[in-house]
Amino acid sequence: MNTTRRRLLGAAAALTATPAFTPASAQGWAPTRPIRFVVPFAAGGATDVVARVLAERMGERLGQPVVVENRAGSGGNIGVENVVRAPADGSVILMGTTGTLTINQHLYPSMGFDPAKDLAPISMAFATDHVLIVNPNVPAHTAQQFLAWLRANPGKASFGSAGAGSSTHMVAELFRAAAGVEVTHVPYRGSAPALNDTVAGNVQFMLDQLPSAIGQIQGERVRALATTGPKRTSQLPNVPTMAEIGLPKAEATSWGAVMAPHGTPAPAIARLNAVLKEALADPKIQERLTAAGADAVSSSPEELQRKIAQEIETWGAVVRDARITVN
Template identity: 70%
Template sequence: MTTNREKTTMIRTTRRTLLAAALAAPAAARAQGWAPARPLRFVVPFPPGGATDVVARVLAERMQEKLGQPVTVENRTGAGGNVGVENVVRSAPDGHSILMGTTGTLTINPHLYTNMGFNPATDLAGISMAFATDHVLIVHPSVPAQTAQDFLALLRARPGQLSYGSGGNGSSTHLVPELFKLAARVEMQHVPYRGSAPALNDTVAGNVQVMLDQLPSALSMIQSGRVRALAVTGPRRSAVLPDLPTMAEIGLPDAQATSWGAVMAPAGTPAPAVERLAAVIREALAEPGVQQRLAAAGADAVSSTPAELAATMRAETEKWGRVVREARITVN
């Protein structure tokens, strides 16, 4: 026989369940109720071929099938990605213009450019995280270091004598090595290039000795033996290079870093549109086929809620702001 206390508990539990369902229902209904009225623009603020572009194109393909409208990727480059970001910021906030933002464009550039004319934190609405990629510490084969520990010892014995290449002042391939230098308390000379590809080419040629490149672009050079990989910067070992230690494993937990991408919309985009787009992106990123295609490019599929994305942006903005200040980084 059920006691009065048990009945009261059951009633309260049922009420809580119904209340939770009632609160969740409007969001679900709004998300299902919005549909694009015309093709979507998916702006990538970098040239075709990089990890950011590859992920955007994979997502665009799946999104258009789920939304019933074409999703066209537009590469709008310039000013460290600011040109593409501003294009979306100035677009109509109706769900038909979205951006593949990145670590650099969303959380690093605000510390480097004093006249951007927009603020990613307030002028964009987060939809979902999309991907994350590790950076990998690579050296030219002539560098007398077979392990990360050998390399740290070499840097400490020869401060400032080795040079690293980057994709330019303020790029992720500049900031991640500076974070590494701060964490390890070592010195290397910075040689900026007009993009990561020429920096990698010069690392392969031995014109610079070191690079902390994004894993997708460096992977083929590592696998062919043209550069030697020593460590990865992610929170765990890479599935494609499982023998490499993480920064934490070599005693530098503060050097942990990932480059990531997130889908954004102009601030003021209606909540039903944001919720529908977020749901579609989460569904796409959960598909094994999509995850495999991203993994082949060296990227991990990562989704989030808009609130989780906002928290990530706040933490990353604080982290990279400290690196910019302590390393005294400026842009040309």
């Protein structure tokens, strides 16, 4: 995965160029009714947490409520398809993720839509580390102890995820391969129910996104053993990284981006991009995202389009190499 990691962070060829979006064009559009902000996962997960922080500020700036709507299922495909089929007039947007925008098409050959073609990029929104958490009943207080326990009990431990092919599944597969352990995957309809079952002990561990897990970690309902980013997070300064525990190939980050249906007018894309950039540059918003375990990240539509194109290719290779399938 070292090569894959470098490719994820490097430059890549762009898809067909999109029209330029300028501040001037942004001034020519304003919503005339509330905007639906679709989150393709259950409420309470990392994607949902960030979407709700941004929706509040966007509504203030746009003069219309931005209402978060959770539409979970099929690894996020149900929510994405809802946006793909929605009117392309700026009234519906999506909080897309690494999984829904770049991985699912390699797992679901009959989705009936193509995220790269049927959605229009607006802006990046956030990036976040994942964190290895275990139920407190697991007999391990450090990552090294946990690895030793897994290796001594092959096939007995299970981990939860937001669904087959989700980022919480993919990152856990990287961990499994890097650690050389045998564990069982248990998919859920979103990261929140998977986290709940980790807390309950129905699964032993999870590699959840930090925003959704941080509350349970701080409440000592789960134990954090390692994070997946390139450096320690300020939220958990005493928790080592995967590289620090000897698993550099398990390093990974997830991200979220705001999208609209393909064909959404350029002035609407430009206005939404400008509002998002303003929100993500606000120290108060950044503080709220940091408190939730996420880093604010904005981009132009063109930059986001290039990123999506790159990661479609990269994660496709990961899916094939790991032979990941969905039922």
